[in-house]
Amino acid sequence: MKFEPLFRPFAAALRPLALASLIANVVLIVTGAAVRLTDSGLGCPTWPKCTDASYTTTAAMGVHGMIEFGNRLLTFVLAGLAIACFLGALAQPRRRSLVRLSIAVGLGIPMQGVVGGITVLTNLNPWVVGLHFLLSVALITVAYAFWRRIDEGDGAPRSLVPAPLRALGRLTALASLAVVAVGVVVTGSGPHSGDRGAKRNGLDPAAVSQVHADLVFLLIGLSLAIWFALRAVAAPAAAIRAAGMLVVIELAQGLIGFVQYFTHLPVVLVAAHMLGAGVVWWATLAVLWSLRERPARTAPEPAATTPLPAGEPVPAA
Structure with a gap:
């Protein structure tokens, strides 16, 4: 892959990047709690915009708008970490499982954003809010698997x-x-x-x-x-x-x-x-x-060859 040298810095820092991604997905639970516990769930009353006229919070939205918009911004942090992990996984030799896991983490982030948007559009339906939380649990699971697989082999x-x-x-x-x-x-x-x-x-x-x-x-x-x-x-x-x-x-x-x-x-x-x-x-x-x-995948042993009797001519190639 001709772009592989560009990915090597991400590969060198892959384990801390994966840990940062895992921690950020746990932090998302905390920021989501802050939104709910401060009555800021509708601080941005629509989605994907914050208001009908703006993608960002406005002074008129007050502190509730800032808290809700801040929670939305964390999505971009998660996405950035997921992209960095994906690039680092690409640079790992013969680690397709890592690439697949990094893709799963990356795909989960926009899914989380969509469910968050549905939460707002349904005026904080408690069942949708619950789904939003459970999706965070699923993301933590995949992010944890990615982090641990970095130090594992590819054997069964x-x-x-x-x-x-x-x-x-x-x-x-x-x-x-x-x-x-x-x-x-x-x-x-x-x-x-x-x-x-x-x-x-x-x-x-x-x-x-x-x-x-x-x-x-x-x-x-x-x-x-x-x-x-x-x-x-x-x-x-x-x-x-x-x-x-x-x-x-x-x-x-x-x-x-x-x-x-x-x-x-x-x-x-x-x-x-x-x-x-x-x-x-x-x-x-x-x-x-x-x-x-x-464990690391072991290479298959070379097939055993039967030695020729002494004095037997060696067949031509």
């Missing part, structure tokens, strides 16, 4: 733990995703709608909060189980550390959740809890990755 994945532990890891990840999804439903039933006139999903906040809490207890139980099991089978230290870190993060997240519930959802704690949701999912992915490895 190889398990580092017994099969029952792999199944327990998948079950823990499923419970973690369920906690996040039901948390989105809880948010849609609560008071922080993003705008004082926005509708809620109509569900009983106490009832869905109880379901959410039950799932949290299930997740913590599964996470403790996999931590103890990994220690019992003398699993790699990285896997034990990842599982232990997941338990610690879940306990901290659970504490924030209970305090915010019993203190009537102060905005600071709600924002911290939303950030925590992204961090819990990150830690969940770390556990899954620690249960297997992907």
